[in-house]
Amino acid sequence: MVKKSFNLDPFSGCVFLFCGSRRDRFKALYWDGQGFWLLYKRFENGKLAWPNNE
DSSP states (O other): OOOHHHOOOOSSSSSEEOOOOOOOOOEEEEOSSSSEEEEEEEEESSOOOOOOOO
């Protein structure tokens, strides 16, 4: 998705954030040189303030 949709390099060392439509959870993807880290966070109370743009 990072490479196809955004034309970015997933192996660059950058952190990529993805947010669902309800904005109460997000995923972070990171390449550390040996493998990918995938962090999943769900907010129990409230929502993430996510930019609202296309």
